[in-house]
Amino acid sequence: MQLFSKNDLKSLATTSSYQRGLEYYQSDAVRKISRKGNTFEGTVEGSYRYRVKLTIKNSDLDFDCNCPYDMEGICKHCVAFGLAILNGDFTETVAYASVAEDAQLVEEDTASFEERFSEAAPSVKEEFLRQLLTKDVSLRSQFLHFMQSRSQTSSVKYTPTSPMEATSEQIHEALSELAFDEDMHEEYGRSYDDYYGEGDELDEMAVEMVQEVLEPVLKQVSALVSLGKFMEGWQLLLAVYEGIRLVEEPESDEYSLFDGRSYQEFILEVWESLLKDLASGISRAVIPEKDIRQALDFLIERYTLYDKQFNRYSERAQVWYELGNFERVLTALMVSPAIASYLQTLLEKHQLIDTDTADLMLHIAGVTRNETLWLKTAEEFAAYKTDVAQQLLDKHQAKQDMPSFIRVAKLVFGKNPVLFDEYILKHLKPEQDRDFYIEVLTYYTQRKQSIENYRQLRKYFTSESRSAFVKSYANGYNPLFYIQLLEAEEQYKKIMELLKQYKNQEVQHFDQMLATVAHLYPDECMDLVMEKAEYALQQTDRRGRYTYQHITSWLKVLRSFPALAEQVRIFSLHLYDENSRLRALREELQAAGLVRGR
Structure with missing residues (x-):
């Protein structure tokens, strides 16, 4: 059974991403795919080898790719991956679900891991640990460093070093020397072909260029972490960041990619996307808590150092830290409530709790299970961060604390109604x-211009309010909505007057407009459609299948009324016979079933 279709992929991707994904697939860029249940995993070769994963849940396609693409729709790698799956280019692996479930049941039905671990004899623990370390060289290195760290009585003081500064300068120079010009297209646009310049292609090429500078160094960081040299890796990570902060403009920007936006901020977007893999590696590594505290201290030291040096009047790029840029790795480092509390103390001591660190504070509250801290932080920043506001609303709604829900909902709706109107109405x-419900429903109805919403809203309106609401759309950009409003208020005569004004005008959704009054004014609607159709066919610049499809749609609406069926048949035959040279019109009339046996 086919789990999805090409149309599903097209609906999830932009036109250019789909086309480029098709090209990737046709060039055999998709590597071995394995399937386990409804989850597919594999790699796609691009400028780098990217890992792609697809999970299908209730007909929904959940794609994940570790490339830095963060724009509309799924990326080209996901498209290529999906096409390969559709072609059956995957192997199925045996899912040992029953074994895993049994293991989970054993753990749930007996004791927790901590209890079982404490019950185990030292010899059993030693045998397990020895086998584990024998099979993994990175774990052996982490173990040796962990033992060394435990035996040290004093911590090493990490201060700015010349190697760190040298790395920053190398990163700064490499990023500054990138040229976004014709050479970029020659080097990075090999797969773009005729689609070059149509959409996100230039941005994606720029991403690949920046990746090429940053990714090798971040892989070094990851390698150092896996070998137990966490502080060396941490210093290198900060050196890369400081190098990014020194960047001003690229050597060349012929395509004006960075007009109206900061080149440095663009680089930081790529940086944060690459930190996803690093954070995953940190989560798997065994790092002494003493080293984590030292790393956090060092980060704050660098923050403070450059904060003191910052000159707001300087026109040159300066190093300055935004802790939010490190959120992925800082979250991965919170391996225990003690570490989370330590980071909280540092942030409070240096007065660094702001919108940049609000999400970190929420994570700290989660790790430490401090509900009071979570609520305090969420309440403080809900007005400034939509993701925090959403989490706070979810929490109040889950607890069925409607007074608190309404209070926060009013706050965030006032700040950003377009993001919260639908959610508020749902709950x-x-x-x-x-009063608040009517306010939100009114805004939502205006934004969506949906007649269904208006039918619900009008129940709360006085006749004066309804009249004012309808009148406000008399000259709007959506005439269909205005006519639907008039229909809801049973102002059919006004609708008929408006339709006659559209006799010689192109207007969208005229068929739906006709449907609102054809049952009351059948003859007038028939006359109007005949005149409108004849006029459209006389305009040579308007002839074409698009116009013919509109004409047939009007006739199909009128045919649905028994009183007009015969008139529609006769007029359709007239159009067919009198326009023998308009082959597309005749085809559309036949396809719509308006003309038979011709």
Whole structure:
């Protein structure tokens, strides 16, 4: 059974991403794919080898790719990956689900891991550890460093070093010397072909160029972490960041990629996407908590150092830290409540709790299970961070604390109504706060211009309010919505007057407009459609299949009314016979079933 279709992929991707994904697939860029249940994993060769994963849940396609693409729709690698799956280019692996489930049941039905571990004899632990370390060289290195760290009585003081500064300068120079010009297209646009310049292609090429500078160094960081040399890796990571902060403009920007946006901020977007893999590696590594504290101290020292040196009047790029740029790795380092509390203390001591670190504080509260801290932080930043506001609303809604939910909902709706109107309507009932409910529903109806929403809203309006609401759309950009509003208010005569004004005009959704009054004014609607169709066919610049499809759509609406069926048949035959040279019109009339046996 086919789990999805090419149309599903097209709906998830932009036109250019789909086309380029097709080219990737056709050039055999997709490597071995394995399937386990409804999850597919594999790699796609691009400028680098990217890992792609697809999980299918209830017909929803959940793609994940570790490339830095972060724009509309899925990336080209996901498209290529999906096409390969559709072609059956994968192997199925045996899912030992029953074994895993049995193991989970054993753990749940007996004791927790901590209890079982404490019960195990030292010899059993030693045998398990020895086998584990024998099979993994990186774990052996981490173990040796862990033992060394435990035996040290004093910590090493990490201060700015010349190697660190040298790395920063190398990163700064490499990024500054990138040229976004014709050579970029020659070097990085090999797979773009005729689609070059149509959409995100230039941005993607720029991403690949920046990746090529950053990724090798971040891989060094990851290697140092896996070998137990965490502080060396940490210093290298900060050196890369400081190098990024020194960047001003690229050597060349012929395509004006960075007009209206900062080149440095663009680089940091790539940086943060690459930190995903590093954070994953840190999560798997065994790092002494003493080293983690030391790393956090060092980060704050660098922050403080450059904060003191910062000159707001300088026109040159300066190093300055935003801790939010390190959120992925800092989250991975919170291996225990003690470490999370230590980071909280540092942030509080240096007055670094702001919008940049709000998400970190929420994570700290989660690790330390400090509900009071979580609520305090969320309340403080809900007005400034939509993701925090959403989490806070979810929490109040889950606890069925409607007074708190409504209070926060009013705050965030006032700040950013377009992001929260639908969510609020989903969880707020009119009887819980009638005035607020009407305010949100009114805004949502105006934004969506949906007649279904208006039918619900009008129940709360006075006749004066309904009249004012409808009148406000008389000259709007969406005439269909205005006519639907008039229909809801049973102002059919006004609708008919408007339709006659559109006799010689192109207007979208005229068929739907006709449907609102054809049952009341059948003859007038028939006359109008005949005149409108004849006029459209007389305009040579408007002839074409698109116009013919509109004409047939009007006739199909009128045919649905028995009183007009015969008139529609006769007029359709007239159009067919009198326009023998308009082959596309005749085809559309036949396809719509308006003309038969011709």
